[in-house]
Amino acid sequence: MRVELAGGAFTEDRFELIVTLIRLFAESRHEWVVTPDQFEIVRAYFQEHAPTRAQAYALMAQKGAVSQAWSAGPATLRPVVSVTYDSMPDHVEDLTRPARLVVENQEGDGAFVLALAHVFEAGQVIRAHGNRWLEFVQGGGSGEVPKVVASEAATFRRVKRVAFLFDSDRMVPGEASKHEKAVAALGELGVPGHVLRFREAENYVPNRVLAAIAGPRRELAARIDALKKLDPHQRGHFDFKHGFWDRKKACPAVPDAQKDLYAPLPDHVMAALRNGFGENLTVILEREARAGKLKEADFEALGPEVVAELKGLLALLQEII
Incomplete structure (x- = not known):
């Protein structure tokens, strides 16, 4: 999160809390938003209360100020959490939690x-x-x-x-x-x-990922070919895990609410998709994405x-x- 420390928060009794926030900034866990007029306040504070770390902390503040002055785009439009002397105990508690x-x-x-x-x-x-x-x-x-x-x-x-x-x-x-x-x-x-x-x-899992499912290759290829016959609306509301299958009656079926949506599909396409693609599709999606096998396209x-x-x-x- 983007975090701004009010000048009035730099007091002796808030030192431990301030150091905790500085650690979060140093880890790049949160972003320190520093206005140019605050830099001297920060430098003087740490020079007095943490002289051995003052130079490092002042450099962090300076980078925060420079970044704030020169940055543009969506990141600078994100909300800023304003931490004051009174709010600091609560804010530190919130910002250190996952x-x-x-x-x-x-x-x-x-x-x-x-x-x-x-x-x-x-x-x-x-x-x-x-x-x-x-x-x-x-x-x-x-x-x-x-x-x-x-x-x-x-x-x-x-x-x-x-x-x-x-x-x-x-x-x-x-x-x-x-x-x-x-x-x-x-x-x-x-x-x-x-x-x-x-x-x-599961409806967001690309065909490239479905091809990585374990099982007989020919039958899987036939299912993917049938899936390609669906338009984006049909694909977006298809039951990827179970397909066109009524689990209660244990037979192929299209839910009543979807009969109009899938009415244009040929019978052989419906038959090929009757069993869907099974479980754990998003786990396979992550595996393929982590391996760099997917693109925005x-x-x-x-x-x-x-x-x-x-x-x-x-x-x-x-x-x-």
């Missing part, structure tokens, strides 16, 4: 997010997760996620470094997500989040708004890290 992303499935959704970070070069997200500065929290199912999010947010004092990610569970394009009421309630608590536009995270092929949506999700995470 940011929290509440998801429906910790392993699967966590792998999805990290895969996107590798593809779209969101190094801050990868580094934060690797250093345990960002943690994925198991929500326990979509119905429980709002409760878990609210509980996590309540543990922060001033800066709620919590966000959430929902599958939309939309059966057709444009359908209202069942999570809309929960999202509105969490917004009132000051907690940001994202509801996927497609049905589930692989996601552009999924639909005209996909890349912008996924980059927006990563930007949301960078806000709370």
Whole structure:
């Protein structure tokens, strides 16, 4: 997060807290925003209270001031956390804790997010997760996620470094997500989040990744060829894990809500996709992304708004890290 220390916060009784913040800045865990008029205050403070480290701390402040003066673009538009003398104990507590992303499935959704970070070069997200500065929290199912999010947010004092990610569970394009009421309630608590536009995270898995699934090559190739017959809307709401299969009746079927969406598909395409692509698709996605086998173009092929949506999700995470 971008953090500014008010000049009045540099007092003797706040020394330990200030040093804690400086350590966070030194680790690049947070960004120190320094205005030019503060530099002399910072230099004099550390010259008195930490003379052996004064030069190093002053250099950090100077870099923060120079960066602030010359930087431009989205990074400088991100909100700044203003730390004052009174707020410092609470802010230090919040800024030293890991940011929290509440998801429906910790392993699967966590792998999805990290895969996107590798593809779209969101190094801050990868580094934060690797250093345990960002943690994925198991929500326990979509119905429980709002409760878990609210509980996590309540543990922060001033800066709620919590966000959430929902599958939309939309059966057709444009359908209202069942999570809309929960999202509105969490917004009132000051907690940001994202509801996927497609049905589930698996709908964002490119064909290149599906080709890496273990199993008989010929049958898998036939399924992928059939998948290519779907238009972006059909692909975006297909049940990737289970396909066109009624698990209760144990027979091929298209849900009633999707009959119009998939009516144009030939029978042989429906038959080839009846079993879907199985579990752990986002784990495979992360593996392939980590190995550098995916590019932005692989996601552009999924639909005209996909890349912008996924980059927006990563930007949301960078806000709370």
